[in-house]
Amino acid sequence: MTLFDRSRRLVPAPQETRLARPDRRLFLRGGLVAAGSLALGGCDLSDNPHVDNVLGGFSRLNDRVQGALFGGTRLAPTFEVADITPDFPFNAYYPASRIRVIDGATWKLELSGLVSDRTPWTLDRLRALPQEGQITRHVCVEGWSAIGQWSGVPFRTFLERIGADLTARYVRFDCGDDYWTSIDMPSALHPQTILALDYAGAPLPPKYGFPVKLRIPTKLGFKNPKHIMAITVTNEYPGGYWEDQGYNWFSGL
Ligand SMILES: Nc1nc2c(c(=O)[nH]1)N[C@H]1C(S)=C(S)[C@@H](COP(=O)(O)O)O[C@H]1N2
Ligand SMILES: [Mo]
Numbered sequence: 001m002t003l004f005d006r007s008r009r010l011v012p013a014p015q016e017t018r019l020a021r022p023d024r025r026l027f028l029r030g031g032l033v034a035a036g037s038l039a040l041g042g043c044d045l046s047d048n049p050h051v052d053n054v055l056g057g058f059s060r061l062n063d064r065v066q067g068a069l070f071g072g073t074r075l076a077p078t079f080e081v082a083d084i085t086p087d088f089p090f091n092a093y094y095p096a097s098r099i100r101v102i103d104g105a106t107w108k109l110e111l112s113g114l115v116s117d118r119t120p121w122t123l124d125r126l127r128a129l130p131q132e133g134q135i136t137r138h139v140c141v142e143g144w145s146a147i148g149q150w151s152g153v154p155f156r157t158f159l160e161r162i163g164a165d166l167t168a169r170y171v172r173f174d175c176g177d178d179y180w181t182s183i184d185m186p187s188a189l190h191p192q193t194i195l196a197l198d199y200a201g202a203p204l205p206p207k208y209g210f211p212v213k214l215r216i217p218t219k220l221g222f223k224n225p226k227h228i229m230a231i232t233v234t235n236e237y238p239g240g241y242w243e244d245q246g247y248n249w250f251s252g253l
Pocket of ligand 1: 088089090091092093094139140141175176177179207208209221222223224225226227
């Protein structure tokens with residue numbers, strides 16, 4: 001066999017490429033119709049001609065399917081001290097030069113929504129609650145991951161302590177840098193979800209979210225809010241900074 005023969009077999013002939021395309025289009029269209037009729041409760045696609053609606057419905061369906069699959073009980077893998085990534089990355093929607101420095105002495109965690117005791121929390125009161133540690137992998141949607149060590153208050157313990165309605169659908173987090181995000185209640189109650197106060201055994205430095213961040217290893221990095229200022233328990237869909245720009249809301253790992 002000559003070199004020429006081999007190279008011809010590697011490159012598809014132009015007519016083969018043309019034939020493949022209509023097939024793929026048909027497949028994609030069939031997929032959209034199927035997803036649309038499921039997500040929109042059996043509505044005919046012709047009643048909902050905007051593909052945006054179909055895709056939006058598909059994303060919400062995806063949230064429900066993921067919620068059902070994860071069920072709030074599957075554990076994220078844990079690691080050893082030796083596995084911790086040296087120089088754990090900083091990330092935010094702004095550069096490191098704009099990291100927020102929050103005063104821990106005056107900071108208070110505000111509570112609102114479906115919560116019976118809305119008394120704001122100080123750092124001292126949070127530190128007086130039982131603490132738990134974890135060494136887990138943080139996975140960022142931008143394509144990097146790193147293993148870190150966080151400790152703080154199991155979020156379930158905190159929600160119980162404030163008399164949160166544990167049957168509510170969402171928990172929303174508002175941050176000191178105008179970021180916000182929200183999670184489903186089963187994920188909020190997951191045993192590895194913690195209100196982290198420490199990184200590697202010392203108070204969180206500003207870059208990792210001082211004074212408090214949510215560490216939730218069963219979700220992507222952007223669902224781990226730093227510099228938390230307020231927590232709201234609610235049945236109204238809160239969205240989030242990245243979620244409102246099209247990232248999947250559930251984003252489970
Ligand atoms: N308040 C706040 N929290 C945030 C963000 C942010 O911009 N502001 N970025 C998110 C994203 S995309 C990632 S990957 C992680 C990064 O956390 P790290 O700096 O501790 O690595 O924080 C998440 N939480
Ligand atoms: Mo991220």
